[in-house]
Amino acid sequence: MNKLTELTKGIWKENPIFVISLGICPTLAVTSSMTNALGMGIAATFVLMGSNLFISLIRNLVPGKIRIPVYIMIIATFVTIIDKMIAAFSPALSSSLGIFIPLIVVNCIILGRAEAYASKNGPVDSLLDAIGMGIGFTIALSCLAFFRELLGEGKLYGFPIPFFKADPALIMIMAPGGFVVFGLLIALKRFMEAKGATK
Amino acid sequence: MSASIISIFIVAIFIENFVLNQILGLCPFIGVSNKIDSAVGMGLAVTFVMVMAGVATWSIQAFLLVPLKLEYLQTISFILVIASLVQFVEMVIRKTAPALYQSLGVFLPLITTNCAVLGVALLNIKKNYGLVESAVNSFGGGLGFFFALIIMAGIRERLDVSEIPEAMRGAPIAFVTAGLLATAFMGFSGLV
Numbered sequence: 001m002n003k004l005t006e007l008t009k010g011i012w013k014e015n016p017i018f019v020i021s022l023g024i025c026p027t028l029a030v031t032s033s034m035t036n037a038l039g040m041g042i043a044a045t046f047v048l049m050g051s052n053l054f055i056s057l058i059r060n061l062v063p064g065k066i067r068i069p070v071y072i073m074i075i076a077t078f079v080t081i082i083d084k085m086i087a088a089f090s091p092a093l094s095s096s097l098g099i100f101i102p103l104i105v106v107n108c109i110i111l112g113r114a115e116a117y118a119s120k121n122g123p124v125d126s127l128l129d130a131i132g133m134g135i136g137f138t139i140a141l142s143c144l145a146f147f148r149e150l151l152g153e154g155k156l157y158g159f160p161i162p163f164f165k166a167d168p169a170l171i172m173i174m175a176p177g178g179f180v181v182f183g184l185l186i187a188l189k190r191f192m193e194a195k196g197a198t199k
Numbered sequence: 200m201s202a203s204i205i206s207i208f209i210v211a212i213f214i215e216n217f218v219l220n221q222i223l224g225l226c227p228f229i230g231v232s233n234k235i236d237s238a239v240g241m242g243l244a245v246t247f248v249m250v251m252a253g254v255a256t257w258s259i260q261a262f263l264l265v266p267l268k269l270e271y272l273q274t275i276s277f278i279l280v281i282a283s284l285v286q287f288v289e290m291v292i293r294k295t296a297p298a299l300y301q302s303l304g305v306f307l308p309l310i311t312t313n314c315a316v317l318g319v320a321l322l323n324i325k326k327n328y329g330l331v332e333s334a335v336n337s338f339g340g341g342l343g344f345f346f347a348l349i350i351m352a353g354i355r356e357r358l359d360v361s362e363i364p365e366a367m368r369g370a371p372i373a374f375v376t377a378g379l380l381a382t383a384f385m386g387f388s389g390l391v
Contacts, residue, residue: 079274099322179381
């Protein structure tokens with residue numbers, strides 16, 4: 001039961017994007033299509049799992065004062081691995097995500113989980129935490145991408161959707177659409193929670 | 200040559216504005232845009248670090264990574280350079296200009312994880328810029344960030360005293376405002 005909570009808390013209760021508001025730069029930049037959102041989600045989950053596991057394993061060996069640089073080096077290593085893997089196996093995804101793959105290094109979610117969780121907990125719990133946070137991140141990205149791709153291009157995962165295809169609002173897949181949709185989604189989540197609390 | 204330098208500069212500030220067009224560096228953009236004073240401090244610190252980082256990472260790429268065929272170490276070496284640079288700048292400012300340190304000091308550690316800094320370093324390499332072009336692009340990018348931050352802070356100081364629905368207060372309305380601001384900045388796209 002306890003292990004299950006480690007896994008599920010990242011998905012809704014402590015969702016990294018909507019609740020803790022970490023890592024919003026890649027969130028807004030890559031959510032112009034569902035495919036990009038999924039690719040980014042998987043890449044970030046991989047880095048998160050690798051870094052959480054390793055940092056948790058070496059947590060007692062690293063002196064407190066230099067822990068942040070050490071964590072960043074570990075994260076950067078995993079980011080390089082996933083960057084080269086995506087470039088090799090899926091060049092199309094690699095070019096559409098562009099510099100946002102190397103920028104996973106400075107994604108606050110990953111350093112945040114390393115500092116707040118993996119440096120204090122065992123490897124198994126840290127790995128579960130990473131998977132949960134990764135899934136939560138992917139779901140949040142997909143949520144945003146769903147509205148943006150549907151309204152902006154009339155497609156989902158590249159497949160045209162009949163009614164929305166007719167007259168897409170191009171601005172939704174550009175930067176302004178990302179800001180507005182994200183703002184409205186946070187407001188919606190807060191509104192639902194406020195409703196739930198008053199009942 | 201000089202015309203292209205100027206156009207890089209203008210493009211970096213207005214058209215490819217880091218925050219509003221490329222969506223980089225949002226954490227400080229939303230986090231530090233509550234007050235104009237702190238926005239000015241953060242904007243200056245980021246501009247400064249971006250120029251330094253742009254030049255330093257370009258030199259590393261051109262003189263170290265490419266000759267030794269170590270391009271795959273780009274991400275690791277860049278983040279290390281930026282982190283040490285920020286640390287170094289912090290120490291220099293504290294020693295030489297205590298007054299400036301008072302106003303910028305708290306923002307400096309935050310800049311390491313500002314994706315605009317690593318972003319500008321990676322973009323300079325990706326666009327095949329030379330040293331001067333990289334420096335100009337970084338400076339323009341920093342100024343663009345500075346402007347966006349100050350405009351946003353000005354708007355948010357007024358938003359604080361307006362009546363906003365409960366669920367929209369704070370971050371949500373800030374994002375919607377940023378969306379409108381980004382739409383306005385799209386008007387610059389015909390400038391160059």
